[in-house]
Amino acid sequence: MPQNPEVLLGPGDDAALVRAPDGRFVVTTDLLLEGRHFRLDWSSGYDVGRKAAAQNLADVAAMGAEPTALVVALGVPAKTETAWADALADGFRDECAEVGAAVVGGDVTRSETVVVAVTAFGDLGGRAPVTRAGARPGDTVAVTGRLGFAAAGLALLAEGRAERWRAERAERAGEPEGEDGLAELVAAHRRPRPPYACGPEAARLGATAMLDVSDGLVQDLGHVAEASGAAIDLEPASLPLPEVLRAAGRLLGTDPFDWVLGGGEDHALAATFPPGVRLPPHWIVVGRVREGRGVSVLGRPAPHRAGWDHFRE
Amino acid sequence: MPQNPEVLLGPGDDAALVRAPDGRFVVTTDLLLEGRHFRLDWSSGYDVGRKAAAQNLADVAAMGAEPTALVVALGVPAKTETAWADALADGFRDECAEVGAAVVGGDVTRSETVVVAVTAFGDLGGRAPVTRAGARPGDTVAVTGRLGFAAAGLALLAEGRAERWRAERAERAGEPEGEDGLAELVAAHRRPRPPYACGPEAARLGATAMLDVSDGLVQDLGHVAEASGAAIDLEPASLPLPEVLRAAGRLLGTDPFDWVLGGGEDHALAATFPPGVRLPPHWIVVGRVREGRGVSVLGRPAPHRAGWDHFRE
Known part of the structure; x- marks a missing residue:
């Protein structure tokens, strides 16, 4: 080694x-x-x-x-x-x-x-550790890294669909089998690609709280809210929903947003920053910290310890 | 916690x-x-x-x-x-x-x-780590902590003898079952008692090599000899053979020295010291480092990676 x-x-x-x-x-x-x-x-x-x-x-x-x-x-x-x-x-x-x-x-x-x-x-290079407990009302909530990819990849594997879909697509197109979008999702399950450098970056930018998204964004932000004694309002409209996730959702009859909000194992980073911090573009603002407790999504409270799919209509 | x-x-x-x-x-x-x-x-x-x-x-x-x-x-x-x-x-x-x-x-x-x-x-408190590789010809080899206790305890458990022996002894003596010598051996298997403080002590005394005895004394000293590019002559007569080990040996028909030289899991410490170092009495000198390769016991070479029981007459 x-x-x-x-x-x-x-x-x-x-x-x-x-x-x-x-x-x-x-x-x-x-x-x-x-x-x-x-x-x-x-x-x-x-x-x-x-x-x-x-x-x-x-x-x-x-x-x-x-x-x-x-x-x-x-x-x-x-x-x-x-x-x-x-x-x-x-x-x-x-x-x-x-x-x-x-x-x-x-x-x-x-x-x-x-x-x-x-x-x-x-x-830590002399810096303070960024725990889950430092989020303060008024802070911005932001994420970086992929969300939902690993969960979609696992769902494809579990359905046994990934291989079949690739074979059908190759047959229709008269193409040889090769790398394609759904293969990227399966690869994301097999080999997560955490945005490692963004952790120390967030610390240097003054992040007040941070964790890696391993259980799902809503649930993990629940950990931040609980540890910080604050509430988090999540506005997921700002979250990207790449075409590859939409395609997998159509294939499996699943709302791909379930994977984005409830899927873990991509090891994206979620952090809170004091208001006014200018974030690099790979940090996507997805919400706000306020007084209170728990996580809300689009104004509706998310049940404690439940993924998005357990409480949507 | x-x-x-x-x-x-x-x-x-x-x-x-x-x-x-x-x-x-x-x-x-x-x-x-x-x-x-x-x-x-x-x-x-x-x-x-x-x-x-x-x-x-x-x-x-x-x-x-x-x-x-x-x-x-x-x-x-x-x-x-x-x-x-x-x-x-x-x-x-x-x-x-x-x-x-x-x-x-x-x-x-x-x-x-x-x-x-x-x-x-x-x-390490600023000290150099004591590796397996520093033994030099002329160094003294010493051990501290129990040897053979855990192996004897495991043998008693494996033979299903510990409980029977205690019951018989209690019956003969008209005594209630209680703590006794063999129970100490079984306890040694269940809960090793490594001589933790003797590790830093050995470092302060100038130990040139050290390891914990987890595979058996002969085999583990073989690791020191190999890593140090030297030979170790083991003179086990200086090793204590407590009565409780003798008793277990009689009970199981085993030479208790097999456990002392070949038994692991007591996590005793074995170390080498430059000649002339005055060792506290809980360090027992059991041999000497010399030019050459391998471990010998009482002048006979010990096969590489074998416990005492594999090569004695």
């Missing part, structure tokens, strides 16, 4: 040693289980490695920190092919390379099914 | 924030799986928590660092009782309290069997 200047002692000893330039380190951990968080017939070893790294590195970025390193504890069945494990390692390596982080240690053991436990670290 | 001064931001956000006073942190991770690393009929939730914490905190100590914090990613079956999970958390809390560390974060998910992934952190 490639190392980086933050790694003072890499894999191979009882423990690794990692630099913490500002005298503190950000740490987050996630457990991914075969059958629950990924399926071996839907995701390759490489996909699992990228996704497991991504969802942890996104949590680091969501604190406003720069990811530095991660460790991986892996359980694999005896029958697992070396090529699968190598691909997993490649996935970790490549996702870490996106942010300049290094895999500094790990543990491998036999297991009935694949178990991937990741712990990721980051450095 | 109780926190400590090292914890700047505890559980509940995307990530935690932990102090790293000397600008670096030591990190180690381990995966414990039901059926492989523990059995729910042999260990309570409390035992599993203590053991999972202990084996990671011991790795931190084995670098010469003071443990500061850990994170836990947990998979539990839907049928798991709350009391079991509470006991697990209590076990983590109490083992961490032994060293003043705090559980700063975690992840919980549904799982078919119990999965416990722990990542632990420590601070």
Whole structure:
């Protein structure tokens, strides 16, 4: 595994040693289980490695920190092919390379099914951590990164439609099968692409609260509202609804807005900013913080801990 | 979970924030799986928590660092009782309290069997890490902590003998069942008691190499020899062989020295020191580093990666 200047002692000893330039380190951990968080017939070893790294590195970025390193504890069945494990390692390596982080240690053991436990670290560069609790009435709510892509991709896989649709389309057009829009959604499920750099950027812009959208935008903003003791009014009309999501919605008979508001796993970032902060264009303003409690969508209160689809008409 | 001064931001956000006073942190991770690393009929939730914490905190100590914090990613079956999970958390809390560390974060998910992934952190206080690679010819090899206790306890459990022996003894003596010697061995399997403070102590004494004994003394000293490019002559006559190990050996028809030299999981510490270092009495000199390769026991070469029982006459 490639190392980086933050790694003072890499894999191979009882423990690794990692630099913490500002005298503190950000740490987050996630457990991914075969059958629950990924399926071996839907995701390759490489996909699992990228996704497991991504969802942890996104949590680091969501604190406003720069990811530095991660460790991986892996359980694999005896029958697992070396090529699968190598691909997993490649996935970790490549996702870490996106942010300049290094895999500094790990543990491998036999297991009935694949178990991937990741712990990721980051450095705040002297800044305060951006928690979920700092949103204040009057703040702007903004998001960056993709929303609904991974959920739509998962829905396509679950319906077994992605492959069929691509085959039909190729037949109609007389084209060979290739990359297309729906494949992008399936790829988004397999390999989320969190907007890592936007985490520290938001911190520098003065974000008052931030998290990564892993459970769905409405539900995750509910966490911010609750932790901050404030209300959030969401005005989703400003959210983009790309044609590829509309196409998948038509195919599956689903309102694609369900995926945008209720779908997790894209690891977009949602943050609140003091009024008057000029945001770069990749931050899309989607609402406002006010006195009160809970999240409302288009003026209607969203039930606590429910996705958009549970309360729309 | 109780926190400590090292914890700047505890559980509940995307990530935690932990102090790293000397600008670096030591990190180690381990995966414990039901059926492989523990059995729910042999260990309570409390035992599993203590053991999972202990084996990671011991790795931190084995670098010469003071443990500061850990994170836990947990998979539990839907049928798991709350009391079991509470006991697990209590076990983590109490083992961490032994060293003043705090559980700063975690992840919980549904799982078919119990999965416990722990990542632990420590601070070196400005010292260099004590790796496996620094042993030099002429160095003294010393150990501290219990050896063979956990292996003997596991053997007793595996033979189903511990309970029977206690019952018979109680019957003969007309005594009620209670704590006794063999129970201590079984307890050692369930809850290792690593000599945490001896890790930083060894570093301050100038230890040139160190590790925690998790695979067995002979095999683990083989790691030191290999990483250091030197040979280790082990003279096990100096190792204590407590009466409780002898008693268990008689009961099971096993040479108790097999457990002392080949048994892991007590998380004793083994270290090498420059000649002339005066060691406190809890460090027992068991050998010497010399030019060459591999480990020898009483002058006979020990096969690479084998416990004592695989090569004795």
